Amino acid sequence: MINRRQLLGAGAAGAALVSSQAWGKTTNMGLPEAAQMDSAATAITPRPSAGPDYNPVVTLNGWTLPHRMNGGVKEFHLVAEPVERELADGMIAHLWGYNGQSTGPTIEAVEGDRWRIYVTNKLPEATSVHWHGLILPSGMDGVVGLSHPGIKPGKTFVYEFDLIKSGTFMYHPHADEMTQMAMGMMGMFVVHPKDPTFMPVDRDFLIMLNAFDIDPGTYVPRIMTMTDFNLWTWNSRIFPDIDPLVVNRGDKVRVRVGNLTMTNHPIHMHGYDFKVTCTDGGWVPESAQWPEVSIDIPVGAMRAYEFVADHLGDWAIHCHKSHHTMNAMGHDVPTFIGVNKGPLTQKIRQFQPEYMPMGTAGMGDMGKMTMELPDNTIPMMNGWGPHGPLEMGGMFSVVKVREGIGSDDYSDPGWYENPPGEQAYEWTGELPEFATNNSPRTILTPKTTSKG
Numbered sequence: 101m102i103n104r105r106q107l108l109g110a111g112a113a114g115a116a117l118v119s120s121q122a123w124g125k126t127t128n129m130g131l132p133e134a135a136q137m138d139s140a141a142t143a144i145t146p147r148p149s150a151g152p153d154y155n156p157v158v159t160l161n162g163w164t165l166p167h168r169m170n171g172g173v174k175e176f177h178l179v180a181e182p183v184e185r186e187l188a189d190g191m192i193a194h195l196w197g198y199n200g201q202s203t204g205p206t207i208e209a210v211e212g213d214r215w216r217i218y219v220t221n222k223l224p225e226a227t228s229v230h231w232h233g234l235i236l237p238s239g240m241d242g243v244v245g246l247s248h249p250g251i252k253p254g255k256t257f258v259y260e261f262d263l264i265k266s267g268t269f270m271y272h273p274h275a276d277e278m279t280q281m282a283m284g285m286m287g288m289f290v291v292h293p294k295d296p297t298f299m300p301v302d303r304d305f306l307i308m309l310n311a312f313d314i315d316p317g318t319y320v321p322r323i324m325t326m327t328d329f330n331l332w333t334w335n336s337r338i339f340p341d342i343d344p345l346v347v348n349r350g351d352k353v354r355v356r357v358g359n360l361t362m363t364n365h366p367i368h369m370h371g372y373d374f375k376v377t378c379t380d381g382g383w384v385p386e387s388a389q390w391p392e393v394s395i396d397i398p399v400g401a402m403r404a405y406e407f408v409a410d411h412l413g414d415w416a417i418h419c420h421k422s423h424h425t426m427n428a429m430g431h432d433v434p435t436f437i438g439v440n441k442g443p444l445t446q447k448i449r450q451f452q453p454e455y456m457p458m459g460t461a462g463m464g465d466m467g468k469m470t471m472e473l474p475d476n477t478i479p480m481m482n483g484w485g486p487h488g489p490l491e492m493g494g495m496f497s498v499v500k501v502r503e504g505i506g507s508d509d510y511s512d513p514g515w516y517e518n519p520p521g522e523q524a525y526e527w528t529g530e531l532p533e534f535a536t537n538n539s540p541r542t543i544l545t546p547k548t549t550s551k552g
């Protein structure tokens with residue numbers, strides 16, 4: 101039978117899990133069916149109805165790979181193949197991924213499980229899957245030529261071992277890695293603790309940081325790019341089309357962030373401080389945790405952090421590298437701040453009437469500009485909030501903390517309405533005196549001697 105979580109998961113978020121035939125315990129114990137996903141909507145996986153209990157993760161704009169039980173072994177089927185991924189409304193990328201999407205589906209299992217995964221290669225070149233961070237037999241490690249021969253096009257390999265450690269891991273090819281990862285082949289692997297009372301949370305979000313270099317107007321990433329990527333994505337998705345992290349007030353929340361890009365990403369969340377509780381090496385003991393508001397996610401690493409959602413509101417969560425909260429942009433544009441382009445604009449408009457001068461007062465106006473763009477390209481910062489353009493793109497989303505959100509509800513509650521007295525406002529009265537300083541010297545503030 102199609103497992104219940106698969107059906108519910110597909111229905112709950114309106115995502116379509118394309119499934120051609122039901123799995124039969126008695127009728128078909130051959131190759132497990134390869135589930136396919138044709139949507140970039142967040143699919144919510146309900147708690148398991150059989151086996152050890154755990155709280156499934158929520159992969160933003162992603163889904164969890166269904167499995168079946170076969171004689172006590174948890175079986176999955178991963179298909180490496182060319183996919184079309186909607187990076188945002190109005191932009192499709194032609195990528196390589198797994199089971200219809202990039203990033204690949206999240207794999208979820210439980211500590212102590214024996215698991216088996218069939219990996220079918222529908223790519224034009226050999227591949228493999230490396231299980232990043234898992235403790236496993238050497239021959240199951242997925243390094244082509246070292247662990248096993250490459251999985252040639254059209255072939256299926258099986259990986260099988262015991263999951264002896266809980267935590268957050270990743271998977272990706274270890275075969276022509278530069279190409280295959282630049283094309284979007286990666287996913288996350290969560291092994292839940294056997295003991296459901298160990299480090300429990302109410303909401304458990306999952307983000308894979310990835311990046312592409314896709315020229316405006318084109319569809320296929322440039323695979324030779326080393327650092328100057330132009331699309332910084334979470335689960336192969338860019339803001340404003342990364343789903344919000346919807347949270348009920350008082351929830352204990354975990355956010356697991358993996359990084360398979362070519363650079364580090366300082367992930368910053370507003371409104372809260374939080375503690376790193378897990379890396380891809382394992383759980384962090386409480387005595388070793390300290391508070392942070394930004395955590396750097398190194399290349400090829402995972403950091404999970406936790407907080408209690410006490411503060412209502414809409415809180416930005418983003419990479420703190422400001423170029424990573426932009427969509428496709430050129431990096432060789434000259435700086436025009438302070439330049440008077442007025443006379444020049446008039447001259448250019450004689451030949452090109454639609455010419456728009458940009459950048460003389462900063463680039464913020466780009467957020468509301470409507471320029472003609474090549475096909476299949478979205479503006480570099482086009483998210484809109486309740487008070488105007490957010491002037492953000494790329495690696496950005498919003499943590500939405502509200503009262504009375506149901507435990508299975510991840511639907512967008514809309515924008516937060518700030519209570520009276522809790523929102524910055526324009527001052528139109530007389531301006532108070534303000535201090536100014538034109539010296540680069542350290543100015544000591546005199547100590548106050550008496551309490552006023």
Ligand SMILES: [Cu+2]
Pocket residue numbers: 332364365366419420421424495
């Ligand atoms: Cu970044």
